[in-house]
Amino acid sequence: MNETGRPQDFPLSNPRADRVKDVAKLAGRPARLKREQFLAEGPQAVREALKLHQQRIAAGAPGIVHEVFASEACLDRFPEFDELAEGTNARLATDDVLAAMADTVNPQGIIAVCSFVDVSLEEVLDGGPRLIAVLCQVRDPGNAGTVLRAADAAGADAVVLTGSSVDIYNPKAVRSTAGSLFHLPVVLGADIHEVAAACRARGIGLLAADGYGDLNLDILQDENAARRLAASTAESAYALERPTAWLFGNEAQGLSEAELALADQRVAVPVYGTAESLNLGTAATVCLYASARSQQGSVSAPA
Numbered sequence: 001m002n003e004t005g006r007p008q009d010f011p012l013s014n015p016r017a018d019r020v021k022d023v024a025k026l027a028g029r030p031a032r033l034k035r036e037q038f039l040a041e042g043p044q045a046v047r048e049a050l051k052l053h054q055q056r057i058a059a060g061a062p063g064i065v066h067e068v069f070a071s072e073a074c075l076d077r078f079p080e081f082d083e084l085a086e087g088t089n090a091r092l093a094t095d096d097v098l099a100a101m102a103d104t105v106n107p108q109g110i111i112a113v114c115s116f117v118d119v120s121l122e123e124v125l126d127g128g129p130r131l132i133a134v135l136c137q138v139r140d141p142g143n144a145g146t147v148l149r150a151a152d153a154a155g156a157d158a159v160v161l162t163g164s165s166v167d168i169y170n171p172k173a174v175r176s177t178a179g180s181l182f183h184l185p186v187v188l189g190a191d192i193h194e195v196a197a198a199c200r201a202r203g204i205g206l207l208a209a210d211g212y213g214d215l216n217l218d219i220l221q222d223e224n225a226a227r228r229l230a231a232s233t234a235e236s237a238y239a240l241e242r243p244t245a246w247l248f249g250n251e252a253q254g255l256s257e258a259e260l261a262l263a264d265q266r267v268a269v270p271v272y273g274t275a276e277s278l279n280l281g282t283a284a285t286v287c288l289y290a291s292a293r294s295q296q297g298s299v300s301a302p303a
Contacts, residue, residue: 010092011071011072011091011092011093011094011097012069012091012092012093012094012097013093013094013096013097014097015094015096015097015099015100016100017097020097020100020101021100023039023067023069023101023111023113024100024101024102026038026039026113027039027102027103027171029167029169029170032167032169036115036116037066037113037114037115037116038113038114038116038169038171038174039101039102039103039111039112039113039114039171039174040111040112040114040174041102041103041104041107041108041110041111041171041174041175042107042108042109042110042175043074043077043078043081043108043109043110044178044179045112045174045175045177045178045179045181045182046068046081046110046111046112047078047080047081047084047179048179048180048181048182048183049064049065049112049114049179049182050065050068050081050084050085050088050112051084051182052064052117052182052183053065053088054084054087057087062115063087063088063115064114064115064117064182065085065088065112065113065114065115066088066089066112066113066114066115067088067089067090067091067112067113068081068085068088068089068090068091068110068111068112068113069090069091069092069093069097069098069101069110069111069112070085070090070091070092070093070109070110070111071092071093071094071095071098071109071110072092073109074108074109074110075092077109078110081110093111095107095109098110098111102171103171103172104171104175116169117181117182117186118168118185118186118187118188119185119186119187120187121160121187121190121194121195121198122198123185124157124158124160124185124187125198125199125202125204127157127158127185129156129157129158129204129243130157130243130244130295131151131154131155131156131157131243131244131245131246131288131291131292131295132156132157132158132159132160132199132204132244132245132246133147133148133150133151133156133158133159133160133245133246133248133284133288134159134160134161134162134190134192134195134245134246134247134248135147135159135160135161135162135165135248136162136164136165136192136247136248136249136250136255136256136259137162137164137165137249137250137253137256138161138165138166138248138249138250138251138280139165139166139250139251140166140251140280141166141167141168141170141171141172141173141176142172142173142176143176143251143279143280143281144161144165144166144168144173144176145168145172145173145174145175145176145177145178145181146176146280146281146284147159147248147280147281147284147285148168148173148176148177148180148181148184148186149176149177149178149180150281150284150285150288151180151184151284151288152177152180152183152184153180153285154285154288154289154291154292155292155295155296156184156288156292157184157185158184158185158186158187159184159185159186159187160186160187160190160195160245161186161187161188161189161190162189162190162191162192162195163189163190163191167188168181168186168188192247192259192262193262195245196245196262199245202243203242203243204243204244204245205238205242205243205244205245205264206244206245206247206262206263206264207238207244207245207246207247207263207264207265207266207267207287207291208246208247208249208255208259208260208262208263208265208266208267209246209247209248209249209255209267209269209283209284209287210249210254210255210260210266210267210268211254211268211269211277212266212268213265213266213267213268214265214266214268215237215238215265215266215267215268216267216268216270217267217268217269217270217286217287217290218270220236220237220238220240220267220290221240221290221293221294223236223237224236224239224240224241224294228241228294228297237265238264238265238267239294240290240291240293240294240295241291241294241295241297244291246284246287246288246291247259247260247262247263248280248283248284248287249280251279251280267287269283269286269287
């Protein structure tokens with residue numbers, strides 16, 4: 001940084017430099033696993049990474065951002081990065097260098113090299129979570145990132161990916177989270193049977209999102225709303241306000257029979273039009289918000 005708070009005045013300009021090639025390797029899984037680092041690209045992702053970095057430093061924990069590379073134009077447009085990147089190894093870089101580093105065809109002027117941020121399943125469950133999204137064999141990075149973003153928006157406490165799911169540090173997945181990767185705990189490589197057993201031991205219910213499920217999500221929400229409005233002790237098929245882990249399956253095959261068997265209930269999101277089905281991201285959003293709405297106590301009696 002120079003005395004104005006900006007990175008050093010002479011930008012990294014050679015797209016064939018060894019450091020540029022070294023950063024670019026993080027677009028590939030082998031380099032990510034070896035170094036336990038990944039790329040955050042674009043102002044939104046880098047901003048949230050730097051916020052988490054500064055929060056961790058303030059709490060006496062190790063930071064997560066190792067390097068930041070930004071164009072002068074990006075820093076002019078987003079002056080907050082001057083302060084957010086304080087204490088990191090920040091460098092100016094030309095557009096050609098950023099293009100060589102980035103996974104995207106048109107990089108957005110800033111890239112950060114970050115440490116892995118995933119946590120253990122035990123750490124998540126010990127925190128007393130009320131809402132968890134579990135991705136079972138979800139292979140598409142865009143879908144995984146979208147569900148993580150939806151879980152963040154719904155106020156979920158964590159996202160769990162099974163061992164056969166996509167690498168959430170894939171550049172496309174990171175971009176799809178729109179910064180939410182840095183907002184809530186993420187567990188990787190989990191065994192679905194261990195997840196189910198651990199949730200049950202802590203009183204967390206399991207719902208499977210299944211297009212052929214016996215329970216209609218709209219009807220289930222209506223039952224829960226009516227029960228709460230009447231302050232009734234009558235039971236519904238499933239109390240949506242209870243701590244819940246939603247299971248979401250593979251884009252093409254959905255949840256396997258073995259995965260479905262782990263759930264307390266199989267819940268279908270109704271389709272009222274002629275679409276064959278909802279995509280994973282949309283279905284997950286609807287399901288997570290159904291639980292979130294009940295857990296937040298947003299249903300109130302009419303005046």
